[in-house]
Amino acid sequence: MTTMMAQSPRERMRARRIQVSQARENTRRIVNAVMLGLTGVATLLALIPLVWILIEVFARGSQAMTLDFLTQTFKPTSMGGGGIWHAIVGTVILIGLASLMAVPIGILAAFYVVQHPNTAIGLMVRFGTDVLSGLPSIVVGLFVYTLLVAGRSYSAISGAVALAIMMTPIVLRTTEEMLKLVPRSMREASLGLGASEWKTSFSIMLPAAITGVITGLMLAIARVSGETAPLLFTAQGSNVFSTALDRPIASLPLTLFKYAVDPDVTRNAQAWAIAMIIVLTVLILNISARLIANRRSK
Amino acid sequence: MASISTGKGLRTARPISARVTLNQRIGRALQHGDIPYKGIIVLAALSVIGLMVGVGVMLWIASSVTRNSDGLGFITAxxxxxxxxxxxxxxFIAGTISTSILALVIAIPLGLGVAIFLAELCPPRIRAPLGFLVELLAAIPSVVYGAWGIFVFIPTVVKPVGEFLLNTFGDKSHGIFIPLFEGPFFGASYLAAGLIxxxxxxxxxxxxxxxxxLAVPKAQREGAYGLGSTQWETIWQVxxxxxxSGILGAVILGLGRALGETMAVTMVIGNVAQLSTSILSPGYTMASVIANEWGESRTPAYSSALIEIGLMLFFMSLLLNLLARLLVWSVSRRNPDQRV
Incomplete structure (x- = not known):
């Protein structure tokens, strides 16, 4: 204290300034630590729902999961509730048909975009791809309804078209990315040897980009295997086993939706089992697509 | 010399070209499949554009009944x-906007926090797996979120939070009253939809x-550190x-997803067509009213009204996409200059 008293006014000012700047430095350090810590907290918070959903889905889903549930078709709850074989078959048909439509269109359009990147059509296709992949799925459902269902009847084929519209942009974009990585010289060498454009595309470019096409297809299937909204007004859902393409067809996500909002507890339990099947499919497809892509990049 | 040899060449060339078979002629005319190939890939490319335009056109035509009878009044009524x-x-427009705003208010700081952690703080070795885990959240289907919302999320999170808000701010007789948290509250609500x-x-x-x-140049960070910034100051100010603009693009794409999300929202929002000032009351969004009432729409006007709501959703997502594109375009245009 005595030394402080002995200081001249100028020295006192200086000591004060140092004190202030030290205090400021401390606040800066604290803010730094707090904010950086908060980003870590945010990461943990964001992962909680994932872990929580997975635990609930597997814990509750495995309770209703029996062999009968997988192999039987619909029965009223008074008769045990039956199974979801009709919905499994329906989903496989819908996704199979949708892939048959989306894969050729996606690959061919990707060839166009890669070979004509800066033409008006090329730019429009890119924009169209973005719009289609960002389109609310319910809007896709309405569109296909007005196109194929209005005036006729709900049908499996219209459901497949709706899913194909959602798959095409994914297949197109991943194929495009992979085709871009194929060295230009490969294409030029093939053309220079006298091979035609289609031969170059399908015998040289496509094999070089095939892993991209496959991961794209897997991601596209993962995306639509849980889609419900576009099927509401197209495939519509049904309780009977059917493979007819011109009639309504059952699917797993639609059945899950119906069973989840059903007041009956048996149906709710079955809804969780369906959720488990869908989530498992989506996880497997996503993880293996990631593994294939990783193996390629190494 | 030259003229003689070309003369000879021409003379010998004629009989050879005369011997071209029909098969070769077809091959040549089609350039060995190049013309059909080009036709097919153009067709595939045009079909993608056609789909985008077709969605707008078909929904425009199919919503003619209410568009002609109500005009713009349809939006404001x-x-x-x-x-x-x-x-x-x-x-429904109000419901879509309020749930989307609620979602953005929570998701922007959270998502940005995670992005900062992944890009700036976390060791590169766990960056990819952590990022993949976060992206898996996007892979879980909407309908599964909905089921989780009904049976798990509403009873364990939304109910307690909502009841707390209702008891603290929602009672006119005591304490601070904020109309945003007025009752009645049943669980299924704008709040539940916004949180999901x-x-x-x-x-x-x-x-x-x-x-x-990750694409921000290293020199930017080094410059800030060199001036004595802490890590947070570098992140926040540089x-x-x-x-x-890139982050804004990310937010716009997130908003686009929130606007069009259907199944999860339909399952947790309560589905009541009313305007309300309270986020605790049940409501509807544009997407959920289409999903929920389509089965009941027996009259042409009813279907047309639902399709017109779909048309508005289409225009909204088109607009957001254009905006996101412009942002990305402005960044990619700006970046080369700054790297120099």
Whole structure:
């Protein structure tokens, strides 16, 4: 204290300034630590729902999961509730048909975009791809309804078209990315040897980009295997086993939706089992697509 | 010399070209398949454009009944009563906007926080797996979120939070009254929908923001550190402003996902067509009213009204996409100059 008293006014000012700047430095350090810590907290918070959903889905889903549930078709709850074989078959048909439509269109359009990147059509296709992949799925459902269902009847084929519209942009974009990585010289060498454009595309470019096409297809299937909204007004859902393409067809996500909002507890339990099947499919497809892509990049 | 040899060449060339078979001629005319090939890939490319345009055109045509009878009044009218042919979309537009805002308010800081952690703080070795886990959140189907919302999320999170808000701010007789938290509250509500949407759009915001942050040049960070900034100051005052337009693009894409999300929202929002000032009351969004009432729409006007709501959703997502594109375009145009 005595030394402080002995200081001249100028020295006192200086000591004060140092004190202030030290205090400021401390606040800066604290803010730094707090904010950086908060980003870590945010990461943990964001992962909680994932872990929580997975635990609930597997814990509750495995309770209703029996062999009968997988192999039987619909029965009223008074008769045990039956199974979801009709919905499994329906989903496989819908996704199979949708892939048959989306894969050729996606690959061919990707060839166009890669070979004509800066033409008006090329730019429009890119924009169209973005719009289609960002389109609310319910809007896709309405569109296909007005196109194929209005005036006729709900049908499996219209459901497949709706899913194909959602798959095409994914297949197109991943194929495009992979085709871009194929060295230009490969294409030029093939053309220079006298091979035609289609031969170059399908015998040289496509094999070089095939892993991209496959991961794209897997991601596209993962995306639509849980889609419900576009099927509401197209495939519509049904309780009977059917493979007819011109009639309504059952699917797993639609059945899950119906069973989840059903007041009956048996149906709710079955809804969780369906959720488990869908989530498992989506996880497997996503993880293996990631593994294939990783193996390629190494 | 030259003229003689070309003369000879021409003379000998004629008989050879005369011997071309029909097969070769077809091959040549089609350039060995190049013309059909080009035709097919152009067709595939045009079909993608055609789909985009077709969605707008078909929904425009199919919504003619209400477009002609109600005009723009359809958007502003607040009464939705299909039994007496009253179709006003305002309750749904308001519901979509309020749930989306609620979702963004939660998801922007959360998603950005995760992106900063992934891009700036976390060791590179766990960056990819952590990022993949966050992206898996986006892979879980909407309908599964909905089931989780009904049976798990509403009873364990939304109910307690909502009841707390209702008891603290929602009672006119005591304490502070905020109309935003007025009762009645049953669980299914704008709040529930907004919270679930927040969870669903965090991965979108995170994934794109992280990529944008990773693309910020190292020199920017080094410059800030060299001036004595702490790590947070570097991020907040240098890296984030640099990446701002890209982050805005990420937010817009997240918003696009929130606007169009259907199944999860339909399952937790309560489905009541009313305008309300309270986020605790049940409501509807544009997407959920289409999903929920389509089965009941027996009259042409009813279907047309639902399709017109779909048309508005289409235009909204088109607009957001254009905006996001422009942002990306402005960044990619700006960046080369700054790298120099």
């Amino acid at each position: 607040t009464e939705w009563n299909p039994v007496s042919d009253l179709f006003g979309a305002m309750p 949407l927040a969870v669903m759009i965090v991965p979108t915001i995170t994934a794109i923001s992280r990529d944008v942050l 890296v984030l402003p640099y990446a701002l």
